[in-house]
Amino acid sequence: MTLKEVVNNVAEMPASKNAVVDIKNLSLTFQTADGPVYALSEVDLTIEEGDFVSFIGPSGCGKTTLLRVIADLERATDGHISINGVSPEAAREQRAYGYVFQAPALLPWRSIERNVTLPLEIMELSKEERVKRAQEALKLVELNGFEKKFPWQLSGGMQQRASIARALSFDADLLLMDEPFGALDEIVRDHLNEQLLKLWARTNKTVAFVTHSIPEAVYLSSKIVVMSPRPGRIIDVIETNFPKDRTLDIRETPEFLEIAHRVREGLRAGHSNDE
Amino acid sequence: MMSGQTGPVCVVLLALFVLWYVGAVFMNAPTQIDRYERADQAWTTGQLIEDTLAQDRPILPAPHQVAVEMYKTIFAIKITSKRSLVYHSWVTLSSTLLGFGIGTLLGVLLAVGIVHVMTLEKSLMPWVISSQTIPILAIAPMIIVVLGAIGIKGLVPKAVISTYLCFFPVTISMVKGLRSPQVIQLDLMRTYNASKWQTFWQLRLPSAMPYLFASLKVAIAISLVGAIVGELPTGAQAGLGARLLAGSYYGQTIQIWSALLTAAFVAALLVVIVGWIERRVLVRMGVKA
Numbered sequence: 001m002t003l004k005e006v007v008n009n010v011a012e013m014p015a016s017k018n019a020v021v022d023i024k025n026l027s028l029t030f031q032t033a034d035g036p037v038y039a040l041s042e043v044d045l046t047i048e049e050g051d052f053v054s055f056i057g058p059s060g061c062g063k064t065t066l067l068r069v070i071a072d073l074e075r076a077t078d079g080h081i082s083i084n085g086v087s088p089e090a091a092r093e094q095r096a097y098g099y100v101f102q103a104p105a106l107l108p109w110r111s112i113e114r115n116v117t118l119p120l121e122i123m124e125l126s127k128e129e130r131v132k133r134a135q136e137a138l139k140l141v142e143l144n145g146f147e148k149k150f151p152w153q154l155s156g157g158m159q160q161r162a163s164i165a166r167a168l169s170f171d172a173d174l175l176l177m178d179e180p181f182g183a184l185d186e187i188v189r190d191h192l193n194e195q196l197l198k199l200w201a202r203t204n205k206t207v208a209f210v211t212h213s214i215p216e217a218v219y220l221s222s223k224i225v226v227m228s229p230r231p232g233r234i235i236d237v238i239e240t241n242f243p244k245d246r247t248l249d250i251r252e253t254p255e256f257l258e259i260a261h262r263v264r265e266g267l268r269a270g271h272s273n274d275e
Numbered sequence: 276m277m278s279g280q281t282g283p284v285c286v287v288l289l290a291l292f293v294l295w296y297v298g299a300v301f302m303n304a305p306t307q308i309d310r311y312e313r314a315d316q317a318w319t320t321g322q323l324i325e326d327t328l329a330q331d332r333p334i335l336p337a338p339h340q341v342a343v344e345m346y347k348t349i350f351a352i353k354i355t356s357k358r359s360l361v362y363h364s365w366v367t368l369s370s371t372l373l374g375f376g377i378g379t380l381l382g383v384l385l386a387v388g389i390v391h392v393m394t395l396e397k398s399l400m401p402w403v404i405s406s407q408t409i410p411i412l413a414i415a416p417m418i419i420v421v422l423g424a425i426g427i428k429g430l431v432p433k434a435v436i437s438t439y440l441c442f443f444p445v446t447i448s449m450v451k452g453l454r455s456p457q458v459i460q461l462d463l464m465r466t467y468n469a470s471k472w473q474t475f476w477q478l479r480l481p482s483a484m485p486y487l488f489a490s491l492k493v494a495i496a497i498s499l500v501g502a503i504v505g506e507l508p509t510g511a512q513a514g515l516g517a518r519l520l521a522g523s524y525y526g527q528t529i530q531i532w533s534a535l536l537t538a539a540f541v542a543a544l545l546v547v548i549v550g551w552i553e554r555r556v557l558v559r560m561g562v563k564a
Contacts, residue, residue, distance in 0.1 A: 072465075073465060095468060097466070098466075101462070109481045119467045122477070
C-alpha cells in the first residue's frame with residue numbers, strides 16, 4: 001500500500017461506527033503581518049471511540065493546532081469538524097474532553113487535590129463529590145497520598161501526572177494530550193507511557209495524543225497520524241494491532257520496528273518537499 | 276534571619292547617629308558663636324559643642340533632644356492632651372486608614388474594570404495616570420475647600436486626599452496582576468467552559484495577590500503622606516501635619532523633628548503590618564516559606 005492509498009482509504013472511510021472526532025477537508029490559515037500561514041491544509045481524519053491516536057510530525061506541522069481545533073481553542077477557517085456529532089464549541093460547553101497541556105499548568109496556590117477538583121468546582125459539583133472524584137483520579141495516576149502537597153513539592157513527572165488526574169476527574173470520554181511528556185526525561189517518560197496505556201486499557205477512553213517521539217507514538221497508539229509542515233497536512237495514517245495490554249518489551253519486536261520505520265519514512269518524505 | 280547581620284546593621288546605625296551629631300554641631304555653631312559674641316562671653320570648643328547640642332530652637336536638633344521631646348509628648352503626657360503625639364498620631368492614622376481602605380477598594384475596582392472592559396482601559400487609564408501628575412500640594416487645599424463648602428469637614432476630606440494618592444499604585448499593580456495568568460492557564464479555564472466570573476475568582480485574583488501586596492505597601496505609606504498633607508491647609512487643628520505646621524510657625528524645630536520621626540515610625544509600622552499580612556496570606560497560598 002502506498003502512502004497515497006492509505007490517505008485515500010482513510011478519507012473514504014464512512015463517518016462510521018462511532019466517530020468521536022470527524023474532520024473533513026479542514027483548513028486553518030493564520031493571518032500574520034508576514035502574510036498568511038497555512039497551519040492546516042485540507043485535513044481529513046476520523047477518530048473512533050476507544051482509539052488511541054497519535055499525531056506525529058516536525059514542529060510547525062500543525063499537530064498541536066489540530067488538537068487545539070478539536071478542543072475549540074482555535075477555530076478552523078474552512079472545512080467541517082464535529083465532536084460526538086456536534087461542533088467543537090458545543091462539545092467544549094458540554095465538557096466533552098479533558099485536555100492535558102505540554103506543561104502541567106497547575107495553579108501554584110492550590111494543593112494537588114484542589115488542583116484536581118478545580119474543573120469540578122467550575123462544574124459546581126458538591127464538595128463530597130469533588131473529593132471523591134479527586135481521590136479516584138489521583139489513584140488512577142498513582143498519586144494518592146499527595147493530596148495535601150503543593151505543586152512545587154512534587155517532581156516534574158508527578159506534576160504532569162497530577163495534571164492528567166485533573167483532566168480525568170470529570171470523566172470525559174475524550175482525552176486530548178499535547179506532548180504531555182515532552183519535557184520529561186526518558187525513564188520517567190517510559191514509566192508514564194506504561195501508566196497511560198494501562199489507564200487507556202482500563203477506562204476505554206478515546207485519546208488524541210500529540211508527540212514528536214517516534215517510539216512513543218508507535219508504542220502508545222492504535223492509529224498513528226503522520227503530519228508534515230508548510231502547509232500543515234496529514235501524509236500518512238498507520239493502524240497498529242498491538243494488544244491493549246502490551247508492555248515496553250514490544251519495542252524490540254519486528255512489527256514495532258517496521259511501523260517505526262514507516263513513520264520515519266513518512267516524516268522524511270514530508271520534509272523533502274521543502275528542503 | 277538577622278543573626279549574621281546584627282553587627283553590621285548596628286555599625287551603620289551608629290555611623291548615622293555620629294553623622295547626625297557632627298551635622299548638628301556644625302549647623303548650630305554659627306548662631307551659638309554669634310550668641311557668645313553678643314554676650315561678650317569667652318568660650319572653648321568643648322563648651323561650644325555642648326551648647327550647640329542643647330539649644331532651644333536649633334537649626335538641626337541633636338538626636339537626644341528629639342528623643343527627649345518624643346518621650347515627653349508620647350509617654351509623659353495623657354494621650355487625650357492636645358500636646359500628646361499619640362493623640363495627633365491617632366488623628367492622622369484614622370484618616371490614613373480610612374483613605375487607604377477606600378483607595379484600595381477603588382484601585383481594585385478600577386483594575387477589574389480596566390482588565391475586563393476594553394472601553395474602560397481606553398477611557399479611564401489616561402485619567403488614572405494624569406491624576407498623579409498634579410502635585411498633591413496644589414490639589415489638597417481645593418479638596419478641603421470644595422468639600423468644606425458642601426459641609427463635609429474633619430476626617431473625610433483628609434481621607435479623600437489619601438484615597439487620591441493611594442488608589443494609583445493599586446490600580447497599576449492590579450491591572451498587571453490580573454493580567455499575569457499565563458496563556459496556558461487561561462486556555463485551561465476555557466477547556467472547562469469557565470465563565471468570566473469563575474476565571475476571575477479562581478485564576479486572575481489569586482494570580483494578582485503578590486502584585487496587590489507589593490502595591491499595598493506603597494499605598495499605605497503614601498496614604499499617610501496624604502493625610503499629613505491634608506492637615507496642613509486646615510489651619511493646624513490636629514494631627515501630625517498640624518504639629519509640623521505649628522512647629523514651623525514658631526520655629527520649634529525640635530517639635531517638627533519629633534512629629535516627623537513619629538510619622539516615619541507610624542509609616543514603618545503600617546508597612547510592617549501589611550508585610551506581615553502578606554506573608555500570612557502567601558503562606559496559606561502555598562508559597563515556599
